[in-house]
Amino acid sequence: MSNSPTRSGLVLGLLALAHFIVSVDFNIVYIALPEIGREVGFGPQSLQWVVSAYALGFGGFLLLGGRLVDRVGARRVFVAGSAWFAVASVAGLVATTPGVLVAARAGQGIGSALLFPATLALVNTRFEAGPERNRALAVWGVAGASGALAGGGAGGVLTSALGWESVFGAMIPLAAAATLAAPRLLAPDAVRRRATRAAGFxxxxxxxxxxxxxxxxxxxxxxxxxxxxxxxxxxxxxxxxxxxxxxxxxxxxxxAPLMPPRMLANRNLVAATGLIFVLMGPVAAVHYLYTTYLQDVLGYDALAAGLGFLPQSALAMAGSWLLLPPLLRRWGVRATLVVGMVGIAVAIAAVAVGMRTDGTYWYLLPGLMMFGLFAGTAYPAVFAAVGSEVPGDEQGVASAMGSTAQQIGGAVGLAVLVAIANADPVVEGLRTAGLVAAAITAGAVVLAFALRGTRPDAGASAGDRLTSTMVEV
Structure with missing residues (x-):
């Protein structure tokens, strides 16, 4: 556990930085894609791999990363993941061919697959259950939600000012700082005999x-x-x-199974993992729809399109910092997720309706702001549900199951929604895809109701208990 307020704050800052790195890196390249395609030599069809390679590395190695946390230690995996990520970012910065750039993005995904479960495990073990850990969860949520929503804005600003290489270069000092700070700030992992670690993997x-x-x-x-x-x-x-x-x-x-079969009997784990799988396609589609509409229909440049992401990021911070803690305390995870899911569905529908041939960014802004607010609330809450009712020594693989569902569900949903968008003329296709995404999100509320209910007045609040288990990977 943390020893002093100052050290606790430094540890929390390090873990928030790591979560920001993982979250921002997925979509920081979106607005840079046209320039990457022209300068590196990607074709129209192969350009998608700049984004997809990250999901390939991330989704493919998450379960392995989660179990490594449980068996090897969160601090060791954290250092290895952040160092790997930094090296992969250097490879992306100097890449001059499509193959090297795609390999670099896959390497960043593998680094994230190690870093993400380690970060959540460290939040749990370094902060006491209750108000201290709830505060840590709120900061973690701000970092993750703002990273996910700010990636597009950061990519646009960097690409306009410094070129596409800067979206890789900007990640190098962040990952290097995390790698160097971790051994100084994080307590060593519990000592285990080598034979025990090998037998248990x-x-x-x-x-x-x-x-x-x-x-x-x-x-x-x-x-x-x-x-x-x-x-x-x-x-x-x-x-x-x-x-x-x-x-x-x-x-x-x-x-000593990697994923004990009994985990599939955990109602909250299965329902929350399914919810993440269904939800992530519509969430990923919002970025695709927004970027395509502003740049291909309205003719915005990379800087303007990137800056348009900033209101979402601000509202995402408000959702995680201001809305999430009181909602968890008063209602518990299930009701909080229902509110968040309904809000996301309405927001996506509002964005879709705002897409018109003669439209402007301002038609989209109300929906985008609502999306940021409710996504910032629902994102941490759904991981709270994944971690609830799971033993401490299996939290790593439980979180990895949820995160794997996030990556694979996002790939499935985005592929379907992009196909819908391309079936009609641009504006009509984008609007139809957005409305379908909203309907899918609304339908996923059923999975939120499948979670076990909690009583807000039962001892320590349900939000406190579920928040504390949520981050124990």
Whole structure:
């Protein structure tokens, strides 16, 4: 646990920085894509890999990263993940060919897959359950939500001022600072005998599920380019599903399974993971719809389009910092998620309705601001549900399950919604895709109701209890 207010604040700042790095990096490249395509030599179809490679590395290695946290130690994995991320960012900065740039983005994804579960585990173990950990969760939520929503704005500003390379260069000092600060600020992991660590790690399960996740994500992001019935897309997805079946068989017979089968009997874990899977497609689609509409329809440049993301970021901070803690205390996770999901659905619909051939950014602004507010509230809350009712020594893999659902669900949902958007003329297609995304989000509220209810007045508030388990990875 933290020892003094000053040290506690420094530790919290480090963990918030790490979460910001993971969150901002996914979409910081969106507005830089046209310039990357021209200067590095990507074709119209292959350019998507600049974004998709990150999801491939992130989604494919999350379960492995989560279990490494449980078995090796959160501090060790944190340092390894941030260092890996920094090296991958250097590779992206100096890349001159599409292959090197895609490999760098995949490397950033792998670093994030290590860093993310380690960060959540450290939030839990360094802060006492109750008000101290609730405050840490609020700061964690601000960092993550603002990073996710500010990525587009930061990418636009950097690209306009310094060129596309700066979206990689900007990540280097952040990751390097986290790598250097961690050994000084974070207490060492508990000492374990090497034989105990090796005996407690499911190597066949780790290899199988990582390969399965990689194949599924690879197939999903290949679909629009190669065709869904091709071996590269449909074949990869089918092979991944087969490996998932093999993984289940391995886990049922293993002595120290990577993902204990009993976890699938955890109602909150299954419902929350499903909710993340369904929700992330519509959330990812908002960035695609916004960027396409402003740049391709209204003719905004990268700087203007990037600055347009800033109100979302500000409202996301307000959602995590101001709305989330009192909602968790008074209502618990389930009711908080219902409010957040309904708000996100209404916001996406408002953005879609605001898209007109003769429209302006100001037509979109009310929906974008509402989206930031409710996404900033729902994002931390859904991870609270993932972590609730899960034993401490399995929190790493539980959080990794939720985060894997986030990446794969985002790939699936975005592929479907982009296909819908491209089926009609630009503005009509974007509006239709937005309305479908809103309907999907509204339908996902059913999964929020499947979570166990909590009584706000039961001892320590339900929000306190669920918040404390949420961040214990």
């Amino acid at each position: 499911d190597v066949p399960g780790a290899v199988t599920v990582t390969a399965a996740s990689l194949l599924i994500v690879f197939g999903l992001v290949s679909g629009p380019e190669a065709g869904w019935t091709s071996a590269r897309a449909g074949g990869a997805v089918a092979a991944g599903i087969v490996l998932l079946g093999l993984f289940v068989a391995i886990e049922r017979r293993g002595k």
